[in-house]
Amino acid sequence: MSLQNKINDNLVRYMELIPGTSAFIDARTPGSDLKDNFCIIGAGVAESSRQHVHIRETAGFNIGAAGQPPGIKNSLHSHRTAELFVVFRGQFRFYWGNDGEHEAVLSHGDVISIPTNLFRGFEVVGRDYGFMFSVLGGDDSGGGVIWHPNVIKDSQGHGLYLKADGTLVDTIDGDQVPSESELMPLLTEEELATFDSYTAQEMMPFVALRKDYVPTGGDFDTENVKQYALTGHPLAEYDFQVKSEDEVSIMAYELSEGGSIPQHSRPEKQVLINFDGDTEVVLTHKGEQASVTLTRGDVFNVPEGASYSLTNLRGNSLTYCILGSDKPTKL
Template sequence: MEVTATEVTAEEAEQRTIRRAELVPDRSAFIDTVLPQCAGKENYALIGPGVSENPDQVVPVTAPHGFNLGVAALPHGITNSLHLHFTAEVFSCMSGKWLFRWGVDGTDGEALIEPGDVISIPTWVFRGFTNVGSDDGWMFSSLGQDETGGILWAPSVLAAAGEMGKFLSANNEMVDGEPGQPPEGVALTEPLSDAQLAALPRFGLDQMRERLAQPGDLHWSSSPFLDSRLHGGGAELALVIGYGITEDRLQNPKVYNPHGFSIAWLRAEPGQGVSAHRHDASQVFMVMDGRWRITLNRENPVSSEIGPLDTFSVPVGAWRQIESIGDQTGQLVVMTGGDGRVLLEWDDAVVSAAREQGLSRDTNGYLAPSAIVDRD
């Protein structure tokens, strides 16, 4: 396949490198931050504004990706209150131990989420969570679409915030009033009625378990890419949501339904990675373990090195090469825009070297023996 070439400058590469150490926390992103059980929670916008109710939040990367990416970071014992989304919301847990609950009053079910877990909460379902671990927790939060439509809070949350003198306007911004008394002349968000709440979908434990991918659920492919047998290649891939970038025709994801993006885990030993390729989808890497070097362009290469909890956004169409450069196995989340498979275009040198190793791709873009598909 052919995609439009994109050359990335060193300045743009640096702008798309989102380092944990440089992030600015938003401690008033949402109306529930006035509640005692939510005090101290930190939210970070990484790509796009997400669903924040604070117009002053800092957003490192504003270019449209077809999705939003943020972080939920909560100290021990702190809660994120019940709310629902209109687009997909997926949590990739990097640290901490989290108790998720769902349903109008949070009693339809609970799930314990730990590092390495990925959970996709269905749209139009109220969800909340608490950091029940002993340390601060960190979860990347992936949201579908550029325009998410905001969120709806459970009526109990709006009522509790109102008793603290904090209200939510009809245009989704926080406004101050007196305890139990909203400000005059401001149209407020109305809580859902009992009839509207009763009409919302409900999910049981078994249904939600199907949307949770724990490390023991993953099926790692040792040959997910054309360069799997080559020096500099050799990365392994485990699909979580959607088919994404795999070239292994036997791989299937844990979660199938459309999200507007795919999620997969990628891991590699030091010196391994993914050789030079490009494609026509937006893509973001979120590091869990190890250190990684992302090199862009072919003729004028620029590189960025990222470590745990860092993020890198690759421009659509840019040539990229991914290498694990730490002293331990590296693992990161690959988030790729779109609901369908994303076909990769490999550097000609990779194609030739793979063919020498007996590996090519069939018409569908899946790996196949060169002796069978390259007969002419």
């Protein structure tokens, strides 16, 4: 396979994303319907076998996305592995706690790493359709979603049933109604009491607001380039703004007009999300070279063992780099 074909197989254009509308148990619950769920790299925690997955192969983490109109909620749930979000369009009200009693509103370029063992949900506020990228740690994402019992109760009567093995049964699409013994058991009050709670102030160390990005000591001594270390392990070589043990980390590269990052490689798995502007990626792999231009919202799964450079082609560009380690090696 040529390097250009390999690039094409590892590129997901924002305008070509294919949503799933019944990926989870709450997909038809009034107030939680009208959601688009995207599996970009890896199947993540999607419960439906009918969910489209753009790139199935993972290397330590999954990349997905959520899109929804104003007023539509993603219901209270928890994860056993890391869940990080980067808001791309619109404004999202995140709420968390066993009753969703705490909240914060995030917008374009804001990043949050939500702790495990904590119920969380989100809804779009304002007037615009909201879209954000998600990162899930681990190849299998820890065995799926843990739903608040009220979410499972509210889903009843809408044709979706969650089985104890984490698979979704859709009777509207022709699946058989499962027996009572096959269904996911509801969490008890005692089990609910084991989940954590954070005040809004306690959650702020897990948030990097776009307006507060702090340039870090760069790996590249290059003009017109700002490098940001956003989320990663507190013991990492980089001074990450959000210090959390997520098995993944997030860098960002902001290139002003004429800015570029030279050819380089990392030992960690990398995925690029082009957030703003147009960015040219020149890839070198096994002696072969090829290029691709990333436009706003495109996702590129960097082939393992490849090196690449980034060049800003228009205005200011901002590109996130998701790394398959929360303690990446400094270049």
